[in-house]
Amino acid sequence: MEGGYSPGRFGRALGWATALYLVLPLFIILPVSMTDQRFLSLPHEGLSLRHYAALFASGEWFASIAQSFWIACASTILAVSAGTLFAIAAWRINRRATELLRALMLLPLIVPSIVYAIGLYRYFGWWDLLDRFAGVVIAHGVTGIPYVVITVSTALASFDVRLEQAARGMGASLRQVLAWVILPRIMPGIVSGAIFAFIHSWDELVIVLFIASRDVFTLPRRIWDGINENQDPIMAAVAMLLIVFTTLLLVVDLAVRRRRDG
């Protein structure tokens, strides 16, 4: 805000302190992950990459990373396809009823995952989906829909309805309008939604704690066990990789948004 008005000393100091409080704990993981010791600590004599080496050599960690990755990919596809179609249709119909449905779509953001998790625990027992890849994909996909609905709706808000009407008026079918008129224009919104849905699944733990046990053992689940059980610095290496990975995805998202805005 350029207006010849700047914050006072106290406001600025508290603002800086808050920013440091948010960011510093994340930075501290980097030196800890490169410690030369056998337990979680700052490096004593020198930096070492052996915990990263141990991480990549460990079959267990690698299996969990791969499993989490595939689950996140599959559930992102589910969330993006259902969420995008929904957002487009709700935008096009734009009645009171669709507003209500849209509110329903946002429920997974509002209802705590613990409530959903215990519900699924019993429900998936009937469907025989406990400890199954498909079960976790469905749970993560469904709870990822709101992110897609939000980003795609935002992208649609700046889209001129008359373009769609003109295309229909000139004889395009619904499928053609979707593929050639609407989807290309809202692609950045869809990509954003996909990134958020992916991160959502990739990080999700509470649901997994209830509906998966042995065959499906995702990365967050392994980290959870690690935090509760041991002081192995391999944890810091995993944490560091996750931070880098999430930050990269966010940078991609920012780039996509800038292209859309610019």
Next chain:
Amino acid sequence: MMRREAGWYALLLPAFLLLSVFYVTPILQVLAISFLEPSPGFSNYERIGTNLSVQRVIITTLRICSITTVLALLLGYALSYTITLASERARRWWLLCVLVPLWISVLVRAFAWVTLLRRQGLINQTLQGAGVISEPLELVWNEFGIIVGMVHYMVPYAVLPMLASMREIEPRLLAAARGMGASRGQVFARVFLPLSMPGVVAAGVLVFIFSLGFYITPAILGGGKTLMVAEWISLQILDLIRWGLGTMMATLLVVTILVTLAVFSRVVNMRRLFGGA
């Protein structure tokens, strides 16, 4: 016209069916179990009045959530205020400080706090090394640790709605007030603060309802000694197999959140909040 719209309605279906079958139904089932097990009726809900463990967990949760909300609002306000008044270039970096922690895995953040706060953690070692303290401080596996971690998680959620409402404040108003002789403190207290209030209320509601059902951070930083509602529910279901009590608390949690949201629905716009991030 009608036939044309039918196609659009069909596009609503996949998401609607997925959500009904795999989201809403399991949750409605939780509500049903709370009235049906172990015996039909309100017996689980009567425990709220009689069972000490139930009362204690409710009070602990409300206390921690209130403290978290106040602190997150205070820190978030200072941060949003600084961001709003920053230059265009600096603002991008400030926003990154908010958005990156927002999307970093909650587990990673809890892990970072454990590394810092535990008895042989970095803070205690540094303070002992500097000779400030002789015995390590108890910084984690208690309520203090939970609050440090939860506030850390919630500040970004507090910043986003406050930032949105602060950016709508006309900067020339502030300059004008200054020009007419108001001190910096007066401009803040009489002009900026009242105009930013809608954002503060929205942020408060959001942070409070998010804190209520929080599981991972309190479980890791509380070390099993201080129980909040979510961890208590999980204990009832997984360890004690008391479905009735667990689902009762889950129902109570959802109802509290939905009622709070309904009351404040005019100031909190979830879609705008997340879409504007």
